[in-house]
Amino acid sequence: GAGVSQTPSNKVTEKGKYVELRCDPISGHTALYWYRQSLGQGPEFLIYFQGTGAADDSGLPNDRFFAVRPEGSVSTLKIQRTERGDSAVYLCASSLARRGLPFSNQPQHFGDGTRLSIL
Amino acid sequence: KQEVTQIPAALSVPEGENLVLNCSFTDSAIYNLQWFRQDPGKGLTSLLLIQSSQREQTSGRLNASLDKSSGRSTLYIAASQPGDSATYLCACSGAGSYQLTFGKGTKLSVIP
Numbered sequence: 186g187a188g189v190s191q192t193p194s195n196k197v198t199e200k201g202k203y204v205e206l207r208c209d210p211i212s213g214h215t216a217l218y219w220y221r222q223s224l225g226q227g228p229e230f231l232i233y234f235q236g237t238g239a240a241d242d243s244g245l246p247n248d249r250f251f252a253v254r255p256e257g258s259v260s261t262l263k264i265q266r267t268e269r270g271d272s273a274v275y276l277c278a279s280s281l282a283r284r285g286l287p288f289s290n291q292p293q294h295f296g297d298g299t300r301l302s303i304l
Numbered sequence: 305k306q307e308v309t310q311i312p313a314a315l316s317v318p319e320g321e322n323l324v325l326n327c328s329f330t331d332s333a334i335y336n337l338q339w340f341r342q343d344p345g346k347g348l349t350s351l352l353l354i355q356s357s358q359r360e361q362t363s364g365r366l367n368a369s370l371d372k373s374s375g376r377s378t379l380y381i382a383a384s385q386p387g388d389s390a391t392y393l394c395a396c397s398g399a400g401s402y403q404l405t406f407g408k409g410t411k412l413s414v415i416p
Contacts (some may be wrong), residue, residue: 189347218403227308227406228348229394241403276347282402290355292338293404295348 187261188209189296197302206262206299210279216270217260218293219252220276228276234260235282267303274298306331306398310407317384318415325379325410330400332372337396338404339368339379348393353378384414 189207198204210217215236220228230244237257245251249267254260264271278293307330317323327337336355340348352361352368353375360369367380377394391411395404 208317216402220404225408225410227395228404230403230405233402241401244403249397280346289334290351290353292353294350297345297347300345 189277189279189294191275191296191299193299194297195300197304198267199304200267202267203263203302204267204301206264206301208260208262208279208296210258210260210277211294214279214281214294215257216277216280216282216291216293217254218280219260219262220278222274222276223230224273224296230263243299264301269303270272272301272303274300306334306396306397306405307406308405309393310318310394310410312393313408314411314413316331316415319386320413321384321414322380322382323412325381325392325394325412327377327379327407328378329396329405330377331398332375334372334396334398335402337368337370337376337377337394339406340393341397342391342393342409349415351392379411385411386414386416389414390403 192207193269217234219231222228232252233241234254249265252262275300279293280293282291309328338353339351354361354370365382370377390411393409395406
């Protein structure tokens with residue numbers, strides 16, 4: 186597709202369950218980012234991938250959160266033992282930023298997000 | 305740690321007015337600053353990106369300026385239309401980090 190695709194668009198689950206959120210970046214984009222947006226707030230950074238590797242995971246709130254990108258394209262954000270405080274919109278973005286390209290002029294393009302509700 | 309502030313939190317204007325949205329950031333060592341638009345229940349649409357070496361960028365009725373030394377950016381919208389109603393977010397990426405730090409946004413309502 187032309188844009189960043191995220192599935193599912195909505196996810197409702199019970200506290201304590203495990204969830205997986207998927208992100209399909211724009212074709213050819215090597216950089217992929219996950220953000221989390223709570224109601225009335227701006228998105229907050231979670232993790233950044235360059236290719237297959239997590240280049241910066243400093244935003245992950247705790248060890249219940251984990252993300253992978255095994256083939257350098259699709260990424261999955263995984264949350265274990267979900268808590269009510271994990272309820273938010275999880276946004277994925279991608280960009281062309283990579284070594285050898287000027288980073289400063291590479292915008293991040295966002296998907297529509299997954300709205301996660303923990304009951 | 306970078307902090308981004310957007311004022312006002314909400315703004316209501318009549319159709320046809322020109323308006324300015326404000327964004328301030330605490331650390332001037334940025335790579336770039338992006339302005340986004342977010343419609344209810346949707347993701348973010350990139351409007352303009354200003355590199356740290358630039359002073360402004362224009363796209364149609366939108367003009368964004370950047371003053372790194374004072375830690376400020378503005379988004380100017382000319383001849384506002386009801387379809388401009390949305391939340392506008394600014395975000396900047398800092399030296400040594402590709403992550404974006406966002407403000408909380410300004411919710412704009414353009415009244416027909």
